[in-house]
Amino acid sequence: MNVLQNVLRIIYPDLCFACRELALPGEVLCLSCLGTIKPVASRLLPLRKRQTLAVHALGAYDGALHKLVVAKFRRSFPTAQAAGRIMAQLLPEDVTDVDYIVPVPLHWWRYANRGYNQAVEMAKAMSQELNIPYRPLLMRRKFTKFQYLLSRDDRHSNVADVFALRKDAADVVVGARILLIDDLCTTGVTLQAAANTLQQLQPSTIIAAVCARAIGQSRSSHFL
Template sequence: MTQGWRWLMPPRCLLCGAAGADGIDLCAACAAELPRNRTCCARCALPLPTPAAVCGTCQRRPPPWHAAWAPFRYGWPLDRLESRYKFGADLAAGRALATLWQREPMVVERPALIVPVPLHRTRLRRRGYNQALELARPLARHTGIPWRHDVLRRVRATGAQTELDAVARRRNMRGAFALDHATALPAHVAVLDDVMTTGATLAECVRVLKRAGVQRVDVWALARAPSPRG
């Protein structure tokens, strides 16, 4: 957006309607309320009450990925912006969330490629956009890391994960993804989604990439749910 356009249409806070600050559609007060995920498990990004390298769950059952990065916790008021972006076609909320992510420090090793989690064609047609892809594109541009949307394909139209527990989520996602193109992939890839709850969706993507020969796969999400369901 050009400076002239911003002069004509100055940013307004998407949460309270006050004047936006720092070049985004959030005021300083609402932006300060966004829950950062500073104290979390290095393996799955689960928010923790006290610093710990790896949470108990990851110690007992390590996930298939190497490391996780989720700069925010899924809580008020970020959850409201995310819901408007994902389910309400509020692309202004998506732009604000993408900008906020770009401003967070990258606390994981830099990958060679970013791969957004794909939507099934039926859901993509209904929604009109892939929320993970729209977050990945500006983040890749900001970091200078290449990204590709044609690496993974969603081959099965899975049901909504929202009301499922952790076991049901894993079962729901089994076999949902496949490699879209049989091309050479780098040794280190990050799979990106908007929200990580139990990690079932990301885990299935990781398994497909590892079977394709990728040595290290990390998972990135804008926000991490405070605790997995189930």
């Protein structure tokens, strides 16, 4: 950090995104909000060919993590990047011991509307922090309706074949270990569909990690 940044930090200290107290230097949360993030058990989702996908989350979709995730509606790059760094630091090593970090893409229309993809910013920050290649291997084929508008069955058909591999995914070696990143897991159908598509690359492992996971009924149906 240079002198000017230090001076600016004194004049304009970073405030915690969750509670507006003083944040840790260069971060978006304060120490006490960071301390409220408690790991939740990973969740197993069924994939095609009798495979399963373990979804790891920093914590429940509540409190500080809820505030970090909803920051996407404000196009907050620093918040998404900070969330990615926190994920890189707090997720277990066996989760982040991979060859590629792959974000779940947004449809171009939603991307154009929102201006950025939070999962992409998180994945890029994780890639930098962990020194693991960032590879956007997926693209969206069709525009999905907002999941919260649909019943549980409709959510599955809404995203079943929504993803396709990008052309440059062809150079991914068979047996690669892939970490799939999204900001939020509610029903899990988006991660399932993305992982099913990635299986065409014949990786040895696909693991998913999200910033927050909706547990029970708490705020679970707001969006995705």
